[in-house]
Amino acid sequence: MQTEKYSLEKILSNLRIDTLNEMQQASVAANQQHRDVILLSATGSGKTLAFLLPVLERLDPANKNTQAMIVVPSRELALQIEKVFKQMGTGYKITATYGGHLRETEENNLIQPPALIVGTPGRIGDHIRRGNITVDAIETLVLDEFDKTLELGFQEEVSFIVESLPNIRKQILTSATEAVEIPEFIKLEAPEKLDFLPEEGTPPARLAYKQVLSPENDKVDTLFRLICYLGNRSTIVFCNHRDAVERTSTMLSEKGILNEFYHGAMEQQQRDSALCKFRNGTVNVLVTTDLAARGLDIPNIRYIVHFHLPHTQDSWTHRNGRTARMEASGTAIVILAPDEKLMSYLEEEEMETIQLPEKAVLPEKPKWVTLFIAAGKKDKVNKVDIVGFLAQRGHLKKEDIGLIEVKDFFSFVAVVKSKASNTLTLIRDQRIKNKKVKIEVAK
Template identity: 80%
Template structure:
């Protein structure tokens, strides 16, 4: 890759330089047909495979040239976002379950150079011939350990067998936990292992424990969150029912939070993640679904409200914090009848003593506004900023993170001005169209 091109990409991504792992990936992909990259979550794997993919794209070729297979819709959206931010000029689109197939079909009419998606949805589009596979020469399996778990194997196999002209495979993972299936037909792959030697944790991650006096740990969780204050925190549970129960009980005690799990409608998941990402709530209660692929920077605390079933799950949960150069803390909550997981020793783990009196954290600065128009209505971030400034009488500092989806958008508005602004804008038009505007629930 030319230095000028790479320099432009790094500038667009607001990155000063590639890290050692990314440099090694670029070099290995130039020298080898197939590459397996093992590196901790949050270390920058996405760029480590997107740069080699970009090197292989031909601007004169109007067919789809690269396919990236991922285990979750959130990871697909994150990769799509990073590729767009790189500013390459190539078209990219994401395909995943829960997304309107008609929207994806329209996006695929003019073949994107790069398609990223989940195995089931990619297989569906290939069967319907929405994705033309004859020009695809590069195949990436990101987080292949999860993608190849039971249940995905058959669809991944179908997708791979539908690609007759693959010249390069790139596989990435944050664990070395799975055998690579024979249907991938890798040829003497170069293996880059950047996993931490002990395999447990990144050096910037502190591990602590909190001892609950009762088996029902919600009261202790409430006191812990009050003690940690208004910091970005993910609370992991093992089951969807536990997620909803825990989130509801925290709300009843006055802790603003949102919950997130796989049985929710896509729009509800979008709202939950947006509110957490933009600081409307600082506590996200979730299952292991959120342990991979969520592109949310600056998460300070990971709370294992229910203990992870496996060391692999522990690793991926903790990978949401201490990302890149930031530090973070993983906190294990233990009931009287629970013990630390066998891969952790008491010498590794400090105990947090909670104060007797719990003081509720201040409410977050932001509230999320729902706007019933998006990309398909030709509405973008600039339109929304202009609308909120002119019609809603907001200053630049009063508007936070804006996210524009296909058919709706979200904007963070400073809490102190939300009521006044909502009164001003609720009957106004955006781009001459009357749309629903309300606080996101």
């Protein structure tokens, strides 16, 4: 494959990937030969690149209008796809649009049409209605995680988007499950189906399953003891409801477990902050709803803990898909109260029972703390600026600075906890890019 400016070799080099996997190669080939393609492949197998490469092949550098659109079920997935496409280094502009993001910012980004738009159904539909997106030149449509996108509530918006795109020449649908019937309004033409799902949905062997038996119906103490037993490894704890997420998070905090919670009712900045702290190692435990079961690009998650049993097999599959990604191994752990039974689809599984020690020893505290900086991309601040500022003004060495994430209007940076207080004192009245900005420990 060769684009106008970059070879596949160059793209893979930018992504730090040696070669395409079998599924990605099959997707590129199928999309060259067929108009419409349905791609079924397990979470974490590299589906994003599997559809971005065929999309890229169809982009025309001479066309200055928007040529392709990717519709996703969550803002996190939109941001992940935007990040991967930018890392590919193609020279084409991509814009992500999603609820919780300032519409005015997105409207400014759309004045000069990006070659590629990725976003959630509601926000894309809103921009189309307002005339912010030029739809006539869009010839490629991707529905990523289409099973989730087409769930009740998104159908109407997706239908409106499809009807608003008069010149579609290619559609790519991807999913990690084969659980949904594709509605007629998507108008697929003799689609080629690529099924790379494990046979009968059986997960790869590198994902181990275990259970913990709670002596009481209130499972929080068992969860606390389990986290102590697992140590300071990256762990996601899934609950079924938002209020349970916050209650569980608070009770763990009271018992001395540093953690963050994450659910759909939080403000965007709160969500970004929670995910950033989990990604950069400021906390090793994230308590969340099924919102985090899809699209989150967080590497090296070691344990998935089902504090509440998932309602469906799909939910079970997607939750567990957060770990054992690519070639890594992981463990899914179910906590069972005395009156709970394993889901019917798990009765066949080999479920080792973890015997927790009587005495719980708190895990070692993480060495990082996250700083919030009230400046971001729109203030022309980037990662290099932040590293330079913290090194020169905050007297930090390179190894004292961890993961940096720069958003539109704010940034997060991990720094070694032992030096954070002194650094904050040193930088209190200093300026970044000649501008005084608020810097504090992220809440």
